[in-house]
Amino acid sequence: MVHRMPAERTRQHTTPVAAARRRRLRADRARQLADLLRHQVLAGRFPDGVLPHEEVIGADYGASRNTVRQALDLLRAEQLVERQPGVGTVVVCRKYPHALDRLRGLAETLHAHGRVTNEVRTINPVAAPAPVADRLRIPPRGEVLYVERLRRLDGLPLSLDLTYVPMGLGLSLLDADLENNDVFRLIEEAAGQPLGTAEISLEAVNADAHSAAVLEAPRGTALLMLERLTHLADGSPVDLEFIRFRGDRLTMRGLLHRTL
Amino acid sequence: MVHRMPAERTRQHTTPVAAARRRRLRADRARQLADLLRHQVLAGRFPDGVLPHEEVIGADYGASRNTVRQALDLLRAEQLVERQPGVGTVVVCRKYPHALDRLRGLAETLHAHGRVTNEVRTINPVAAPAPVADRLRIPPRGEVLYVERLRRLDGLPLSLDLTYVPMGLGLSLLDADLENNDVFRLIEEAAGQPLGTAEISLEAVNADAHSAAVLEAPRGTALLMLERLTHLADGSPVDLEFIRFRGDRLTMRGLLHRTL
Numbered sequence: 001m002v003h004r005m006p007a008e009r010t011r012q013h014t015t016p017v018a019a020a021r022r023r024r025l026r027a028d029r030a031r032q033l034a035d036l037l038r039h040q041v042l043a044g045r046f047p048d049g050v051l052p053h054e055e056v057i058g059a060d061y062g063a064s065r066n067t068v069r070q071a072l073d074l075l076r077a078e079q080l081v082e083r084q085p086g087v088g089t090v091v092v093c094r095k096y097p098h099a100l101d102r103l104r105g106l107a108e109t110l111h112a113h114g115r116v117t118n119e120v121r122t123i124n125p126v127a128a129p130a131p132v133a134d135r136l137r138i139p140p141r142g143e144v145l146y147v148e149r150l151r152r153l154d155g156l157p158l159s160l161d162l163t164y165v166p167m168g169l170g171l172s173l174l175d176a177d178l179e180n181n182d183v184f185r186l187i188e189e190a191a192g193q194p195l196g197t198a199e200i201s202l203e204a205v206n207a208d209a210h211s212a213a214v215l216e217a218p219r220g221t222a223l224l225m226l227e228r229l230t231h232l233a234d235g236s237p238v239d240l241e242f243i244r245f246r247g248d249r250l251t252m253r254g255l256l257h258r259t260l
Numbered sequence: 261m262v263h264r265m266p267a268e269r270t271r272q273h274t275t276p277v278a279a280a281r282r283r284r285l286r287a288d289r290a291r292q293l294a295d296l297l298r299h300q301v302l303a304g305r306f307p308d309g310v311l312p313h314e315e316v317i318g319a320d321y322g323a324s325r326n327t328v329r330q331a332l333d334l335l336r337a338e339q340l341v342e343r344q345p346g347v348g349t350v351v352v353c354r355k356y357p358h359a360l361d362r363l364r365g366l367a368e369t370l371h372a373h374g375r376v377t378n379e380v381r382t383i384n385p386v387a388a389p390a391p392v393a394d395r396l397r398i399p400p401r402g403e404v405l406y407v408e409r410l411r412r413l414d415g416l417p418l419s420l421d422l423t424y425v426p427m428g429l430g431l432s433l434l435d436a437d438l439e440n441n442d443v444f445r446l447i448e449e450a451a452g453q454p455l456g457t458a459e460i461s462l463e464a465v466n467a468d469a470h471s472a473a474v475l476e477a478p479r480g481t482a483l484l485m486l487e488r489l490t491h492l493a494d495g496s497p498v499d500l501e502f503i504r505f506r507g508d509r510l511t512m513r514g515l516l517h518r519t520l
Binding site: 024061103132205223257258 | 284287288290291292295296299300302305320321322334337338355357360361362363381382386387389390391392406408422454455456457458459460461462463464465466468470471480481482483484485487488493502505507510511512513514515516517518519
């Protein structure tokens with residue numbers, strides 16, 4: 001007969017449970033810490049782009065070394081930071097703020113961050129499919145200009161934009177310098193009036209293989225998907241867009257009010 | 261010496277290139293079609309939630325059968341639709357609109373869609389880490405209430421919310437019914453004044469393994485990550501939140517203005 005100490009039995013029983021609980025708690029704390037560090041990283045709060053040593057972070061945030069490491073792993077997986085031998089953990093993200101308060105074209109909203117260029121992949125008139133005709137308030141199968149652009153900031157792919165514009169305005173885009181101008185600006189010029197409002201919807205989706213390849217991102221990467229129907233100041237809809245932003249390159253920023 | 265017909269050489273040379281080009285074009289057209297169908301799916305435009313037959317979609321959108329299939333594959337990969345034997349392609353998403361125009365709690369914004377319940381995973385006072393103290397304008401290491409909730413709509417996990425509230429207001433949350441109330445409502449009650457504005461930032465990120473497990477979603481799934489600093493009407497910051505929404509369950513909707 002084998003004698004076991006009660007304490008030993010208890011230990012055998014509780015250890016896996018306790019260990020699982022510790023792992024869960026550490027994962028929760030790592031997420032908590034990662035969120036705080038992410039904000040600091042994106043706000044450019046680390047001088048020279050170098051994060052403090054793990055011990056310093058641990059002391060600052062009251063976190064164990066394991067938790068700090070796990071938090072930094074999360075930020076590394078998001079490609080916000082990288083570990084560099086002899087230097088430490090450094091900020092490597094190039095994430096840009098896109099205004100969510102006002103209706104802005106990409107070059108307008110990012111002018112302080114670099115130069116936006118557009119690779120026009122497709123530009124041709126098409127018969128508007130029903131949902132496009134409906135939203136642009138033109139007759140079914142009426143002609144619209146379809147434009148597909150890969151947009152870059154300082155050469156880095158940022159978004160893939162699919163755009164439908166009624167042919168009246170679309171004609172003026174055919175001859176325009178779409179490589180170097182926002183469609184918004186060109187539409188305002190051609191229409192002789194400013195834009196008014198846009199209905200937007202924003203989603204997070206995993207990139208399909210082909211979209212990922214075009215955006216030079218890994219398959220499955222998180223994309224910020226923006227659908228936007230833009231109207232002229234007089235209320236007429238003039239621009240229906242489906243935009244896939246690389247999630248690792250863009251943050252939407254805005255100010256919400258409790259009452260309007 | 262082997263004789264080859266010029267045409268044959270040409271064919272050998274161009275066939276792979278032409279095939280690659282056809283694949284690229286079809287992928288582009290599939291994306292284009294998928295975007296239009298996605299809007300219809302999310303807007304609930306298909307009666308009984310059943311999409312038309314592939315031939316009908318092809319005729320409606322002037323697309324080949326292969327393109328239609330590939331577009332439906334994209335929507336299936338996003339878990340918006342499913343193919344059901346004997347029925348066809350049916351809508352299976354449960355994607356809810358979250359207001360992006362006004363500052364709203366989750367239960368407030370989704371009240372027409374179902375019942376929001378909150379599983380409180382953690383609630384305890386902590387010494388505010390520097391970036392939290394800074395943003396909530398309290399002394400460094402001052403006490404804040406930390407709350408972690410898994411939020412569900414009609415039982416389905418929707419978001420994982422990490423919340424920091426200054427202890428003055430936090431005390432009132434300790435005794436409140438957090439399972440069934442938005443923190444916004446509880447704060448307004450305790451503060452005796454409405455909320456004012458919130459600075460938000462929105463990103464798309466791939467879920468880490470642990471967050472994915474908590475949200476009952478596949479690892480790497482696209483999350484809509486919302487960081488929100490909310491102020492009372494008098495301007496004092498009262499609520500710092502880091503919210504991970506399941507990308508497949510939520511759409512942010514808003515109206516942007518060209519000028520303010």
